[in-house]
Amino acid sequence: MAVTRAAIRPEPPTAVAYHHGDLPNVLRSSAVEVILEKGLHGFSLREVARRAGVSHAAPGYHFGDIRGLLTAVAIEGFETLHDELVRSGAGIDDPIDRLKAIGHGYVRVGIEHPAHCEVMFRDDVLVADDPTLTAAGLAAYGVLEGCVAAIAERYTADLPVQDVARLCWSTMQGLVELQSKFASLDAMLTRSPTTLDEHVDRFTDLIIGGLLDPQRRPKRARR
Amino acid sequence: MAVTRAAIRPEPPTAVAYHHGDLPNVLRSSAVEVILEKGLHGFSLREVARRAGVSHAAPGYHFGDIRGLLTAVAIEGFETLHDELVRSGAGIDDPIDRLKAIGHGYVRVGIEHPAHCEVMFRDDVLVADDPTLTAAGLAAYGVLEGCVAAIAERYTADLPVQDVARLCWSTMQGLVELQSKFASLDAMLTRSPTTLDEHVDRFTDLIIGGLLDPQRRPKRARR
DNA sequence: GATTGATCGTGACGGTGTCAAGATCTGCGG
């Protein structure tokens, strides 16, 4: 069973506006904009308010804190991550292929939603113990762990599912974070930069390829 | 002009003080204190200045920017990381054992110098393109890559050294970052928390154990 | 149609980063 996800997905706009419109959603997307343009460093509640066309204290009313707003962004990030992981693995029968697809989905979220990713794991700017936040994070993790469990079930039952799942998660997270460092490393070696997807392919091959005894693996039913 | 000091190791106090003492070093250690107590969120140049007993603009003179000061802290962190990795692997002949020792050294730095680690990879609060910073980071990475190269040389020459080294680096980095998430996951499963060192052991076993064909591995010359 | 509560604006306070300009000390040439 693992993880329960309570939260609703793209958060449908609160049907009818009270005063101004559905400010919370507007503020959240404005926040994403600001992070995107000025970075988390140049982020400010007042700038968000300005961009949303409301007074400087309006964000405080809905999110209480600056951390509250960023937490909302992080939750949204985890939810889209969860959805993307599910979507990436859907329809792929072989769990190993599914794991690779999930890995690609992970970095795809990192690429397409950099603002969210810049926040999701920065506990110091979030209310780290927000239950909705941890629930959303664990829900996304649950997708990965479920896939690893499926691998264990089909191939080698003695696979330490928890450890492997955490290994994969750590690797993906570290990869997203170290991406720039790797890029500068490639540049220093004067060779074409390695893309995130290439890294994912190589890493998953290295991890998975090693986990399973070749002869014990049944034929893979590809496609 | 950039802030880059010609960085030597523990930075011997500039022999004789000009006015106040060797302010840059004092400011840097004060900065570490502040990060430790108030977190990166509550960090401020003025607080650092107060703690060092100087005026509020003194840090700006030496480090130019708030990012300059944090960059200096990050550089110091990478340097101690480098030293610790070298120290951890010293005297261990078998490169696989050395890799595990290096992994433990990595998380040890994460535990013993949390303030530095809170900064080292946060490009948004650093001058990310500071050459001294990238050099220090690559130097630390080089220790890891050298160890993986030694594994390839002794065991399987066809090992993709770069990829494996990056895999290990990503894993360690992700592990340090996801530590709290894993802790809450353990708590949710109502079992004793897994320590960082345990994670390192399991991850390196999973990675290394899979990389080498068992029969191709020569007897390990332990001790 | 008045009331009530949610929603948002106004204004203020202390704190912050950063810059310019002035003060102070150090080392060095004379």
Added chain:
DNA sequence: CCGCAGATCTTGACACCGTCACGATCAATC
């Protein structure tokens, strides 16, 4: 021994920020 130049630090100011208390405004309900 003196004075000068430059490095080092302080002072002061400006704009911006987060957050709070309070007032204004609107929606829905009785």
